[in-house]
Amino acid sequence: MRIEIPERFPVPFNAAINPFTGRVSQRFWEWLIQEDLIPTERSKERLRRSGIELASCYCWPWADSETLLLGMKWMFFFFRFDDQMEEGAAQRDFGRVCRAVEEITGIMSGNGRGPGDSTFPRSLHRTWTETKMGQPEEWVNSFGRNFCDLVRSYTDQSRFNYETPATPMGLAAYEEFREITFGMHWVYDFMEMVNASSKGYLPQQVRNGSAMRSLRRASTVQQALLNDVFSAARESHQDRIVNGVVLFQREKRCTVGDAVGYVLDRMEQLVDIYSEACHNLLKEARQCGARAQQAEAAAVRFIENMDAIIGGNHDWHHIVMRYATDDVSSPSGALCYPDDL
Incomplete structure (x- = not known):
């Protein structure tokens, strides 16, 4: 599939970037090497192309340096799990995906048998312990639940992409599915912290x-549809069909270019839904009685940060090479991490 990236997307918000970006990025790479999480040159190159540090700095522009480093660690766990499940040995192995999902969610819920000997699960376990310290139980539960929901969604992604015969998915069902699989709810929780x-x-x-x-749904699906435009070509090389461009092309029986146009139209509608939800969120905050002033201040900052995330998602996709196709179209295949899940 060949896609021409549009010159303009319906993204009316500007990105903001964390001033600690450079200094924390160096510490982030030092942590990765210390934890032995990128042991091969191919894994290092996949990391460079993914722009994890930049994604983190766009998501949490007001984080202090220590919190930003912690956020980068979580962004890495998300991206690495995504790559291992969708581009590694587990790509077409539903059983292996299910076992990996069980291992990661077991660590997050505390119901597993421990992280085992692999570096990824052991590092995740240490980071989760660090993250929970001193945080309100309600926040910890929300973050853990949303990260686990994202991880569990890979079983559905594997089934929808590779089961035979493929199960058709309508656009409404796709948006509900994509709200989880794009993986932003834990990002919003971290943003609140x-x-x-x-x-x-x-x-x-x-x-x-x-x-x-x-608000969360409209923001997430809008960002996910933008991602679909950038990722469709790479995914087509891997026979992955659960993508908004592909679904619009099938439902509208149109060209790829026209399907991209339909994606942009839907993105614009979602921006309007998001803006209305922001207005309603502030109204709800002002109805919190004695806590109304503090609730409104927290809601205003939440919306400011969410606007910046939407703008950052747009800019990040234009900058990074995560969705380039030179590796997946080559005989050596996708740049990926060791298969240790």
């Missing part, structure tokens, strides 16, 4: 309210 030091945590009724659900 970053901003809590100055603005406090959101009250539970605001965090779990209808406006927040609408």
Whole structure:
């Protein structure tokens, strides 16, 4: 599949970047080497192309250096798991994907048999222990639940992409599916923790309210559809069919170029839904009684950060080489990490 990237996307927000980007990026690479998480030249090159440090700095522009480093570690776990499940030995092995999902979610929930001997699970276990320290139980539960939901979604991704015969997925079902598989809910939780030091945590009724659900969903699916445009060519090399461009092309019986146009139209609609949800979130925050002032301040910062994430998602995709096709189209195959899950 050949896709021409549009000159403009319906993304009306500017990115913001963390001022500690350079210094923390160096510490991040030192941690990776110390933990033996990128032991081969191919894994190092996959990491360079993925722009994990840049993604983290766009997501949490107001994090201090220590918290930003912690966020980079989580972004790495997400990206590495994604690559191992979708481009490594587990790519077409549903049973192996299920075992890997069970191992990671067991560590996060505390119900597993321990992290075992592999470097990835052991490092994840240490980082999860560090992350939970001193945080409110409600926040810990939300972060753990959302990260586990993302990891579990890889069983569905594996089944939808490679089962024979393939199960058709409509656009509405795809958006519901993609809200989880794009992996932003744990990012939003981490964002709240970053901003809590100055603005406090959101009250539970605001965090779990209808406006927040609408805001998170619209933001996530909008970003995911942009990702679909950039990733479709690489995914087509790997016979992966669960992509918004592919689904619009099938449902509308149109060219790839027209399908991209439909994706952009849907992105624009989602920006409008997101903007309305932001307005409603502030209304809910102002109805928190004695906590209304603090709740509104936390909600304002949440929205400011979410705007920056949407803008950063746009810029990140234009900068990084994560979705280049030169490796997957070569005889040596995808640049990837060791298969240790």
